[in-house]
Amino acid sequence: MENSNSDHKAKLLEIRDLYKAFPLSSGLLEQLQFKKGRLVRNRESVKAINGVSLDIYPGDALCVVGESGCGKSTIARVVTGLLRPTSGSIVFDNERIDHLPPKQQLPYRRRMQMIFQNPYASLNPRMTVRQTLEEPVRFHNPGIANGAVKEKVEEVMASVGVDPGWSNRFPHEFSGGQRQRISIARALTVDPEVIVADEPISALDVSIQAQVLNLLMEAREERSLTYLFITHDLSVVEHFGSRVAVMYLGAICELADTATLFGTPRHPYTQALLSAIPRLKLDRPAHIKLKGEIPTPIDLPKGCLFQTRCLYADERCRQERPDLKKLNSGARVACHGVEENRIE
Amino acid sequence: MPILEVNNLEVRFPMREGELIAIRDISFSIDRGERLGIVGESGAGKSVAAFAILRLVGRPGYISGGQILFEGNDLASLSPEQLRQFRGNQITMIFQDPMMTLNPVLTIGTQMIECLQTHKGMRRREARELAVEKLRSVAIPSPEARINQYPHELSGGMRQRVVIAIALLTDPEIIIADEPTTALDVTIQAEIMELLLELCEKHQVALILITHDLGVVSEITQRAIVMYAGRIVEEGPTRSIIEQARHPYTQGLINALPERTRPGQRLNQIPGSMPTLMQIPPGCAFHPRCEHVTDVCRTQVPDYTRFDHSRVACHWVAVQEQTSV
Ligand SMILES: Nc1ncnc2c1ncn2[C@@H]1O[C@H](COP(=O)(O)OP(=O)(O)OP(=O)(O)O)[C@@H](O)[C@H]1O
Ligand SMILES: Nc1ncnc2c1ncn2[C@@H]1O[C@H](COP(=O)(O)OP(=O)(O)OP(=O)(O)O)[C@@H](O)[C@H]1O
Ligand SMILES: [Mg+2]
Numbered sequence: 001m002e003n004s005n006s007d008h009k010a011k012l013l014e015i016r017d018l019y020k021a022f023p024l025s026s027g028l029l030e031q032l033q034f035k036k037g038r039l040v041r042n043r044e045s046v047k048a049i050n051g052v053s054l055d056i057y058p059g060d061a062l063c064v065v066g067e068s069g070c071g072k073s074t075i076a077r078v079v080t081g082l083l084r085p086t087s088g089s090i091v092f093d094n095e096r097i098d099h100l101p102p103k104q105q106l107p108y109r110r111r112m113q114m115i116f117q118n119p120y121a122s123l124n125p126r127m128t129v130r131q132t133l134e135e136p137v138r139f140h141n142p143g144i145a146n147g148a149v150k151e152k153v154e155e156v157m158a159s160v161g162v163d164p165g166w167s168n169r170f171p172h173e174f175s176g177g178q179r180q181r182i183s184i185a186r187a188l189t190v191d192p193e194v195i196v197a198d199e200p201i202s203a204l205d206v207s208i209q210a211q212v213l214n215l216l217m218e219a220r221e222e223r224s225l226t227y228l229f230i231t232h233d234l235s236v237v238e239h240f241g242s243r244v245a246v247m248y249l250g251a252i253c254e255l256a257d258t259a260t261l262f263g264t265p266r267h268p269y270t271q272a273l274l275s276a277i278p279r280l281k282l283d284r285p286a287h288i289k290l291k292g293e294i295p296t297p298i299d300l301p302k303g304c305l306f307q308t309r310c311l312y313a314d315e316r317c318r319q320e321r322p323d324l325k326k327l328n329s330g331a332r333v334a335c336h337g338v339e340e341n342r343i344e
Numbered sequence: 345m346p347i348l349e350v351n352n353l354e355v356r357f358p359m360r361e362g363e364l365i366a367i368r369d370i371s372f373s374i375d376r377g378e379r380l381g382i383v384g385e386s387g388a389g390k391s392v393a394a395f396a397i398l399r400l401v402g403r404p405g406y407i408s409g410g411q412i413l414f415e416g417n418d419l420a421s422l423s424p425e426q427l428r429q430f431r432g433n434q435i436t437m438i439f440q441d442p443m444m445t446l447n448p449v450l451t452i453g454t455q456m457i458e459c460l461q462t463h464k465g466m467r468r469r470e471a472r473e474l475a476v477e478k479l480r481s482v483a484i485p486s487p488e489a490r491i492n493q494y495p496h497e498l499s500g501g502m503r504q505r506v507v508i509a510i511a512l513l514t515d516p517e518i519i520i521a522d523e524p525t526t527a528l529d530v531t532i533q534a535e536i537m538e539l540l541l542e543l544c545e546k547h548q549v550a551l552i553l554i555t556h557d558l559g560v561v562s563e564i565t566q567r568a569i570v571m572y573a574g575r576i577v578e579e580g581p582t583r584s585i586i587e588q589a590r591h592p593y594t595q596g597l598i599n600a601l602p603e604r605t606r607p608g609q610r611l612n613q614i615p616g617s618m619p620t621l622m623q624i625p626p627g628c629a630f631h632p633r634c635e636h637v638t639d640v641c642r643t644q645v646p647d648y649t650r651f652d653h654s655r656v657a658c659h660w661v662a663v664q665e666q667t668s669v
């Protein structure tokens with residue numbers, strides 16, 4: 001069952017009916033078009049997020065997966081306040097935060113920290129490791145005593161395996177895995193409740209991925225953290241996630257407990273995705289090939305967003321966009337075919 | 345006779361601090377139609393080895409030792425023109441980034457036709473027809489229309505399929521694919537891998553597949569080589585490497601994968617990270633991370649211990665073998 005009592009538990013983070021479009025910055029002349037004898041200005045945009053609602057409960061490790069460009073990073077950036085939504089809202093601990101002025105957002109920024117894919121870009125090259133770790137503590141606790149800052153930083157360094165000998169060195173002196181460890185330490189110094197991690201291990205080697213993933217799992221236990229974890233690596237999701245949201249073209253097509261999703265994937269896109277994971281054991285079922293070409297988020301398909309590539313699409317799918325519907329297993333699936341029992 | 349044989353290949357990069365040895369003692373061979381995987385972490389020397397096989401090591405690097413034999417002939421004895429013909433006709437390389445192969449200002453058709461004109465001396469009409477046919481063979485929809493498009497008008501997955509079509513134009517006998525799907529989504533990766541597999545089987549093309557993804561190696565290759573800090577540490581049939589790796593590094597790499605641990609449990613990590621070329625430790629390069637380390641590992645580079653179909657460079661394995669005999 002998908003979080004059987006989840007409907008009664010207090011939500012920590014809610015994404016409500018989120019839309020995000022990026023206007024395409026073409027010149028004015030390119031935007032002008034003749035339509036029915038009149039000159040009109042035609043503004044195109046990339047529809048990155050198209051109606052996403054997600055509830056995240058304390059202690060969740062909610063993983064968001066999907067192919068490149070489906071809007072995973074955009075969700076992370078809207079949730080953490082780096083981008084404003086086009087419409088919809090973000091609610092943290094029962095408080096709507098997306099429309100707050102920056103100053104009032106500050107306490108929520110502390111409680112929700114972000115870790116990025118590229119530990120090279122997210123650390124300031126001119127700050128030592130110690131400065132990097134102390135800065136957020138001072139920023140979020142104005143007037144804090146030096147001793148208290150030091151104590152906090154040392155506690156976190158010890159718990160995530162940042163060697164005290166690294167303190168006075170600069171980011172470029174470290175390997176990718178070590179830098180990611182420093183970014184994680186940095187996020188933890190301000191005692192966040194939620195970590196939004198955007199592909200935190202994708203740039204790392206296999207042997208280092210295991211180290212960093214272990215670290216994130218330990219931190220989850222020890223600090224009762226909640227994760228919004230973005231990745232395209234399904235074997236990591238299967239290992240790390242408590243729940244999974246599968247995205248396609250800026251919308252969620254399936255949302256379920258990890259075991260349910262991997263055991264009985266229902267959406268045709270989820271099925272195709274899982275069938276494509278390369279495995280060590282050779283008992284993977286045959287790869288399900290999708291048809292057609294990946295549509296562009298500039299011109300969204302009519303009806304179901306997935307219909308142009310779906311093997312089961314019919315007239316209804318081409319006209320009407322399906323909502324997420326809850327199945328007996330607790331999984332939520334946006335598919336007319338599943339709802340009508342046309343698809344196993 | 346194997347189609348390609350590499351003996352004791354070594355590549356060096358002269359640096360201010362002295363010469364760095366990027367790969368050393370690389371020896372292996374591959375048969376017609378065989379699929380060989382090369383795995384290892386970033387910086388292990390996989391790409392340097394691939395380029396060295398084509399005798400294309402970028403300056404200031406140079407091949408400082410060893411031999412590459414194609415059908416028994418030493419590539420070092422070829423003239424630059426013969427070498428160029430060899431690279432175009434018998435062997436071909438597919439890169440991670442399709443734009444390494446594609447020219448952004450030329451249509452796909454122009455690039456394919458030029459290639460056939462230079463390497464096969466074909467006429468334009470004939471070349472165009474063959475190009476369309478090759479595009480169709482890699483499942484590019486409506487190839488007659490696609491051939492007039494520029495690379496940027498195609499998706500990443502389609503671009504990589506075009507690169508494979510170009511690689512196939514001259515009917516090569518060996519394809520070296522260096523992380524051909526790393527930048528692509530899993531669904532597209534699966535398609536491209538199936539395509540490569542089919543080609544090898546149908547046309548007896550030998551494939552050297554470089555990747556850091558052990559799942560891909562497991563599904564596609566018959567034999568695998570594991571590299572660490574510039575050296576081959578283990579070689580053997582893919583199934584036995586995956587199911588009963590002997591080198592502690594290979595074991596560690598496989599056991600670190602999430603699918604080797606129950607969901608939610610702590611993963612089996614290898615401590616530390618691979619050294620850079622500047623700081624390769626004496627003895628066995630893996631010894632600082634190895635749980636079986638002994639004194640000899642700290643001072644002596646291990647020789648290969650040979651088994652029926654495999655070999656392993658590890659003192660610990662060698663000792664176990666001796667005591668079990
Ligand atoms: N600042 C921006 N301006 C215009 N378009 C953008 C911007 N940021 C993202 N996009 C577009 O929005 C869509 C979603 O992008 P996003 O980065 O969220 O995808 P993603 O799922 O994170 O992909 P990846 O797996 O490649 O990281 C893409 O089509 C992308 O090109
Ligand atoms: N032009 C160069 N000058 C100096 N050193 C180089 C040069 N090219 C490669 N190297 C070094 O050679 C070593 C092997 O590099 P190589 O690119 O073969 O690694 P790789 O196994 O292909 O890694 P990846 O998985 O990241 O592609 C690295 O330490 C690299 O820094
Ligand atoms: Mg992203």
Ligand SMILES: [Mg+2]
Nearest residue numbers: 390391392522
């Ligand atoms: Mg490489």
